[in-house]
Structures are given as structure tokens and as C-alpha cells.
Amino acid sequence: MTPRPDPLGPSAASWLGDRAYPESQVSYGGATYWLERSADGVKRMVAVANDESTLNRFVGTAETLDDNVRFTAETTADNALALRSALPWLNPSRIGLHTSAGFGDRLGLATPGHVRALNAVAASIRPVFAQQSIREMGRCHRTPRDVLDDATWGAFQAGWTRPVGGDADHLEELEDIDNTVAAGFAFFTLDPKAEVDPEAEYADPATIKAKVEALDWPSLESDLPTFIKTYAGQRIDLQHEAMDLDEESVLRAMAKYGPSLAHAMAMYRRLMEKGADVEVEFAVDETDYPTKPAEHVVVVSELKRLGMDFVSFAPRFVGRFEKGVEYIGDIDGLRRDFEIHAELARALGPYKLSLHSGSDKYSTYPLIAEATNGVVHLKTAGTSWAEALRVIAHNDADLMRQILTLALDSFEANRKSYHLSCDPARIPANPTDEQVGRLMDVVDSRQVLHVGYGAILDEFGSRMYQVWNDNEEEHYRIIADHFVKHVQPFAQYAQ
Ligand SMILES: [Zn+2]
Numbered sequence: 001m002t003p004r005p006d007p008l009g010p011s012a013a014s015w016l017g018d019r020a021y022p023e024s025q026v027s028y029g030g031a032t033y034w035l036e037r038s039a040d041g042v043k044r045m046v047a048v049a050n051d052e053s054t055l056n057r058f059v060g061t062a063e064t065l066d067d068n069v070r071f072t073a074e075t076t077a078d079n080a081l082a083l084r085s086a087l088p089w090l091n092p093s094r095i096g097l098h099t100s101a102g103f104g105d106r107l108g109l110a111t112p113g114h115v116r117a118l119n120a121v122a123a124s125i126r127p128v129f130a131q132q133s134i135r136e137m138g139r140c141h142r143t144p145r146d147v148l149d150d151a152t153w154g155a156f157q158a159g160w161t162r163p164v165g166g167d168a169d170h171l172e173e174l175e176d177i178d179n180t181v182a183a184g185f186a187f188f189t190l191d192p193k194a195e196v197d198p199e200a201e202y203a204d205p206a207t208i209k210a211k212v213e214a215l216d217w218p219s220l221e222s223d224l225p226t227f228i229k230t231y232a233g234q235r236i237d238l239q240h241e242a243m244d245l246d247e248e249s250v251l252r253a254m255a256k257y258g259p260s261l262a263h264a265m266a267m268y269r270r271l272m273e274k275g276a277d278v279e280v281e282f283a284v285d286e287t288d289y290p291t292k293p294a295e296h297v298v299v300v301s302e303l304k305r306l307g308m309d310f311v312s313f314a315p316r317f318v319g320r321f322e323k324g325v326e327y328i329g330d331i332d333g334l335r336r337d338f339e340i341h342a343e344l345a346r347a348l349g350p351y352k353l354s355l356h357s358g359s360d361k362y363s364t365y366p367l368i369a370e371a372t373n374g375v376v377h378l379k380t381a382g383t384s385w386a387e388a389l390r391v392i393a394h395n396d397a398d399l400m401r402q403i404l405t406l407a408l409d410s411f412e413a414n415r416k417s418y419h420l421s422c423d424p425a426r427i428p429a430n431p432t433d434e435q436v437g438r439l440m441d442v443v444d445s446r447q448v449l450h451v452g453y454g455a456i457l458d459e460f461g462s463r464m465y466q467v468w469n470d471n472e473e474e475h476y477r478i479i480a481d482h483f484v485k486h487v488q489p490f491a492q493y494a495q
Contacts, residue, residue: 002089002162002163003028003087003088003089004089004161005026005027005028005087005161006027006028006029007027008025008026008027008032009027009032015032015048015065015070016034017036019036019037019038019039020034020035020036020046021034021035021036021037021157021158021159022034023157023158023159024156024157024158024159025159026087026156026159026161028086028087029054029086030049030050030051030054031047031048031049031054031055031086032047032048032049033045033046033047033083033086033087033156034046034047035153035156035157041469041470043075043153043157044072044073044074044075045058045060045072045073045074045075045079045083045156046070046071046072046073047070047071047073047086048065048068048069048070048071049068049069049071050067050068050069051069052069052071055069055071055086057081057082057085057086058071058073058079058082058083058086059073059074059076059078059079059082060072060073060074060079075149075153077145077146077149080148080149080152080153081149081184083152083153083156084152084184087156087161089160089161089162089163089164090152090155090156090160090164091164091184092128092130092148092164092165092166092184092185092186092187093163093164093165093186093277094165094186094187094277094278094279094311095126095128095163095165095187095279095311095377096279096311097311097350097351097352097375097495098124098125098126098494098495099123099124099125099126099374099375099376099377099490099493099494099495100125100126100127100128100165100352100376100377100378101118101125101126101127101128101377101378101379101380101486101487101490102127102128102131102165102167102169102377102378102379102380102381103127103128103129103131103380103384103483104131104132104133104136104169104379104380104381104382104384105129105131105132105147105150105151105154105384105385106132106136106140106381106382106384106385106453106457107140107384107385107388107465107468108142108146108147108150108151108154109150109154109388109465109468109472109475110154110384110388110475110479111129111150111151111153111154111155111157111158112154112157112158112472112476112479113384113475113476113477113478113479113480113482113483114127114129114154114384114479114480114483115127115129115154115155115158115159115160116158116476116477116479116480117479117480117481117482117483117484117486117487118483118487120480120484121484121487121488121491122491123487123490123491123492123494124494124495125487125490125491125494126162126163126164126165127160127164127165128164128165128166128167128187129151129154129155129160129164129166130147130148130150130151130152130164130165130166130167130185131147131165131166131167131169131379131381132144132147132167132169132381133169133170133189133381134168134169134170134171134172134173134176135170135417136169136381136382136453139453139454139457140453140454140457141457143179143183144168144179144180144182144183144185145183145184147183148166148183148184148185151164151166165186165187166184166185166186166187167185167187167188167189167281167379168180168181168183168185168187168188168189169189169379169381170189170191170283170286171188171189171190171191171267172191172192172193172194173267174266174267174270176267177267177270177271177274178270181271181274181276181278185278186276186277186278186279187278187279187280187281187311188271188278188279188280188281189280189281189283189314190264190267190268190271190280190281190282190283190310191283191284191286192260192261192263192264192267192284193260193283193284193286193287194260194263195259195260195262195263196256196257196259196260196284196287196288197211197255197256197257197258197259198256198287198288198289199211200252200255200256201252201256201288201289203252203255205248205251208248208251208252208255209251211255211258212224212227212251212254212255212258215254215255215258215259216259216262219262219265220258220261220262220302220306221305221306222305227250227254228247228250228251230301231245231250231297231298231301232245232246232247232250232251233245233246233247236297236344236347236348237347238340238343238344238346238347239343239346239347240343241343243293243294243297243344245294245297245298249292249294249295250294250297250298252294252295253292253294253295253297253298253299254298254302256295257284257295257298257299257302260284261299261302261303261306264282264303264308265303265306265307265308268280268307268308279310279311280308280309280310280311281310281311281312281313281314281354281377282299282300282303282308282310282312282313282314283313283314283354283356284299284314284315284316285314285315285316285317285321285354285356285357286316286356286417287316289316290315290316290317290318290337291315291316291317291341293340293341293344295315296313296315296341296344297344297348300313300344300348300349300351301348304348310351311351311352312351312352312353312354312377313345313351313352313353313354314353314354314355314356314379315341315353317334317337317338317341317355318330318333318334318337319333319334320419320421321355321356321357321358321361321419322357322418322419322420322421322447323357323359323382323418323419323420323447323450323451324359324360324382324383324386324446324447324450325360325421325443325446325447326360326361326362326363327361327363327364328421331363331364331367334364334367335367335371338353338364338367338368338371338372339371341353341371342368342371342372342373342375345372345375346375350375351375352372352375352376352377353368353371353372353375353376353377354376354377354379355368355376355377355378355379356379356381357379357381357419358378358379358380358486359380359381359382359383359486360383362485362486362489365378365486365489365490366489369489369490369492369493370493372493373493373495374490374493374494374495375495376490376493378486378487378490380483380486382450382451382453383450383482384479384482385450385453386440386446386449386450387440387478387479387482388468388475388478388479389403389439389440389449390440390478391467391468391471391474391475391478392464392467392468393436393437393439393440394437394471394474395467395470395471395474396463396467397433397436397437399460399463399464399467400436400439401430401431401436402460403449403452403456403460403464404427404431404436404439404445404448404449405429406452406455406456406459406460407448407449407452407455407456408424408427408429408448410452410455411424411448411451411452413455414448414451414452414454414455415451418451420447420451421443421447422443422444422445422446422447422448423444424444424448426444427439427442427444427445427448
């Protein structure tokens, strides 16, 4: 059962000082909690309880206040853990097939803006505030615990009292499982893209045959004749049509994805050994070629045969899903692609379709929401960072010019592993204040700045955090306005 906050006692409001975030105030389990911000910008949790032992998981200072104890605690990792234990809805939990959205946040500052967007839309979309890929954590020098704790404090500050997920995103190595489980994530995105064989896309039939014969079949707990018998000539009945699998397509699918299935299963087994109450997404969205329907069938059916239980699948859809900009491609082709993958997800599952690099793809949301009837996960990652740069541009144009110069100088290194179409040569080298104000609206500068986060934060991080802290209301408003446009199209289908 989902824990709910208790109604606030009559005297609770009078305890709040003018430094409190009023929306953070919440009562549960015999105490009332809120977050305060001191004049110098430091945030602290305050709790009031009759019985001090209610708060003994926290580290901080206690003072007596009438018949109560007033307890003040720093926003440390230990106290974040204590808060998740005290207010259990802040602890990431499984989302299942509910409509859901992931709000990656490279800075650990954006969650209150994400909460505002969800509250504004008022749909039953389950949020994943704590979500970051291993690659991004490395570039941002964050640990899995940092990601989780920042989201916890942000959700608490904004008064979120419903369940949350927690996505350890794009895990590629066995070791990635260990510290993300230990941190407390509940949703694990397994991405074996390094083992997907792009040559199988165009290889001739003899090469395909050699590739499938060379697969490590014992680790796949099968053999080639059994595989062919299972899939070649099979007919799958879908809602609106039937799909026939021919031998050539299924062999090509297995040549392409076979090695990645064994690796994904190794990660999955490592995860299951931990015994935590978690769920899994299987993702091949960052591979070189779109996932064809026959490949979807083979991959999903083989994973199920091997014992993987997953809640969502992220194929690579047709067209281009680049960072921070609109969908590039034939939108009718994408609609048909969503429809066939969604039909397969219903026929073979049900499981959710997961749309990655999902930020800023406004033209695609109504299509995938309708095709999946809300059995969908929308994953956004860097767009919160891109939007946060508007706050810098607006409040410190000189700093933004320096940031742009660094992003341009380091672009060739930053762009690795990202799909981009920007042309840095089109960006003004020494922009006027007015041009600075438009940098995040133009594809070229938006993408260059979008992927430059590692180098930018290394160089200017402390100055930038100061600007965001000094202007947090503006930051939250920008994030909220941006994300309303993302989640609104899913609202009518949310379930
Ligand atoms: Zn992805």
C-alpha cells in the first residue's frame, strides 16, 4: 500500500519560519518535517515531534520547544537516507506498467521544477526524479548516492508525497550493478550496446550464417537448430495484422543481438542476486540502426526464455532522436514504427515502450502516447541542464560567453557518443547580450552547450551553482514550463 502523509496538526503552520519552503511541510509517523533555507543559501531539514526518539535516525541538533522537540539536520547523505526512511514515499519503488516519465538532472537542482510540472498537469504519471547514466555520472563527478540524495531533497522541498522511481540508467558493465543497487535505485536500465553487432545489418547471408553459428549458444542455453525451429515461419497475431517471421530475418536479428543478450542476462543475474525489490528496462536505443519488428520479437522472446523479467523495452526507433532538439525524420514513418512496436509490446508482454532521448521531441509525444495507450515510459536526460543554462545567460551574460567559448573549444571531445547535427561554425564567437539570451533556442548552440556539460562544470561549476542558488525561483519556473510541454501530451492516456 502506498504510504500517505498524515494531516498536519493545527499548530504545525505556526512552527514555520519565513525561511521555510512552505510546500515542503509534511507530517508522517509522529513528526512534522520541512526544509528551510538560511540567508546564505544553505538548506536544512527541520522536524518537530513530541517524542525525540521518532527522529533518532537523523544526525543533527535538538532543542525543546513547548512540549515538543525541534530537530535541525544538515542535508547530508546520512540524513537523506534517514529522510527516505521517515517519509517512505521518497524511497524509490517499482513503477510497473503505470505511465511514467524520467527526469534526468545532471545538476541535482532541478527536481522542484519537475515536481511543479507534474503538479500543473495533475495526471497520474509516475515520476523518476533520480535518473542518471553511468557515463553522465562520470562526467559530472557524481556518485549514484549523490543522484538519489539530490532527488530526495528536491522532492521533499517541493512537497512531493506520491511514489517515485529511481533509474540507474544505461548500465553497461557488471560492476555498474553493484553500487547502483547499494545506493537504493529501483529501476535498472540494462544496455548491452557494446555487444550489438552493427555489421549484421547489411552482411550477406553467408556471413550472417557464420555469425549465428559462432554464437556462444551454451551461454544462451539453446542451439541454432532449436532457435530456427522456434522462430522461422512463426506467425504473431497482432491487434490489426499478423506478422510472419522468415528465416533470413530471424537469423539476422540473432546475429545482430545474440552476443548482447548473453551480456544483458549476466547483468540481470547479478542484479537478481542482490535480492532487492527492483525492476528492469532493456535498452538498445543507442545502437546504430533502428530496431526492426522481427528483431524486437527475437530479442524480447529470447530474453523471456532466458528468464529476464523486464517492465520496459527501449528499441531504437526510426529517424533521429538527437540531444535537446525536435525529432528529425518522417513523422508518419515514426507513427507506424511506434504502432508496430506498441502492438508487439502488448502481444509479447505487456511491457512498456520506453522513449529515450525523449526531451524536446514535442511532435512525437501525442503519437507514442496514443500508440501505447499510456503504457509508456518517457525518458529525458540533459534537457534540464540545457534549460538551466538560460538562468546563467539571463543573469550573467559574461559567464555565459566564457561557457560558450569553452564548449566550442572542447566540442570534439564532448560530442563523442552523442548523436548531433549542430554546426559550431554557425555560432557567433563573441555574442552580444541579446545573442547570449537566444543561445538555448538555436539548434547549433543548444547542442554544443548540451554535450559540453562535463568540461563546463569542471571549469565554471562553482560560479554557476552560485547563480542557480541565487535565482532558484527563476530556475524552477523555467524547468516547470519546459516540462509541462513534455508531460501534458501523456496526461489523457496516463494510467
Ligand atoms: Zn537512452
